Amino acid sequence: MDAGFFMDLIFPAECLACGAKLARGTVCEKCRIGIAPHRTAFCGACGAPLPGFRNICHPRTPYVMGASGDYWNETLRVLIHALKFGGIKGAAAPLADILAHYFARLPIDHRGFAVVPVPISKERMRERGFNQSALIAERFARFFGMAYDKDLLVRIAHRGPQSDIEDRDERRRNIRGCYAVRPRAESRGAGKMILIDDVTTSGATFAEAATALRSAGARKIFALAVAKAV
Ligand SMILES: [Zn+2]
Numbered sequence: 495m496d497a498g499f500f501m502d503l504i505f506p507a508e509c510l511a512c513g514a515k516l517a518r519g520t521v522c523e524k525c526r527i528g529i530a531p532h533r534t535a536f537c538g539a540c541g542a543p544l545p546g547f548r549n550i551c552h553p554r555t556p557y558v559m560g561a562s563g564d565y566w567n568e569t570l571r572v573l574i575h576a577l578k579f580g581g582i583k584g585a586a587a588p589l590a591d592i593l594a595h596y597f598a599r600l601p602i603d604h605r606g607f608a609v610v611p612v613p614i615s616k617e618r619m620r621e622r623g624f625n626q627s628a629l630i631a632e633r634f635a636r637f638f639g640m641a642y643d644k645d646l647l648v649r650i651a652h653r654g655p656q657s658d659i660e661d662r663d664e665r666r667r668n669i670r671g672c673y674a675v676r677p678r679a680e681s682r683g684a685g686k687m688i689l690i691d692d693v694t695t696s697g698a699t700f701a702e703a704a705t706a707l708r709s710a711g712a713r714k715i716f717a718l719a720v721a722k723a724v
Pocket residue numbers: 509510511512513514521522523524525526
């Protein structure tokens with residue numbers, strides 16, 4: 495009997511989204527089914543769905559965006575808030591699984607990617623104690639057996655949260671120059687990278703982080719968010 499099972503017997507778990515009693519796991523079946531997963535990737539510049547991966551609207555965008563669901567889905571939103579603002583690290587597992595199942599269904603070659611989380615600033619790290627995107631990214635990488643490169647990207651500037659800014663251009667300015675790449679030979683060789691964040695709103699964070707990854711030699715970039723708010 496493992497320790498987790500023993501703990502479950504003493505403290506029956508509750509669904510993180512609706513509070514229903516659970517025999518095991520973190521999210522109940524009803525909530526899980528209620529998350530309507532997306533079926534396509536999206537244009538990194540404007541968020542338009544890209545059926546067949548052909549970017550017709552903004553063909554020069556240096557990455558393809560993916561999002562497993564919609565931020566307006568209540569279950570997803572509750573899970574993301576629990577992780578990010580409630581400090582409930584256990585919420586990272588169902589979120590990573592949702593993202594992995596979404597990505598697994600995209601009709602692409604899934605091999606050879608290195609997984610990189612969008613980093614948070616030192617100040618935010620002190621405040622929250624962990625990087626929510628790193629928790630999601632690590633489990634996602636394990637799901638596919640991909641290399642996980644936790645420290646490739648670093649956040650070198652601390653600014654106010656993107657979610658506090660309405661204007662798209664202002665968001666872009668707020669995030670500019672925030673990310674840098676640690677020079678590391680093994681990652682440069684990979685060329686194919688998956689950038690992971692919990693939520694994408696205007697895409698400004700992804701655009702900035704992808705630019706930094708390209709300078710590290712990434713030629714093919716997927717920027718994946720669990721939820722998309724555009
Ligand atoms: Zn539930």
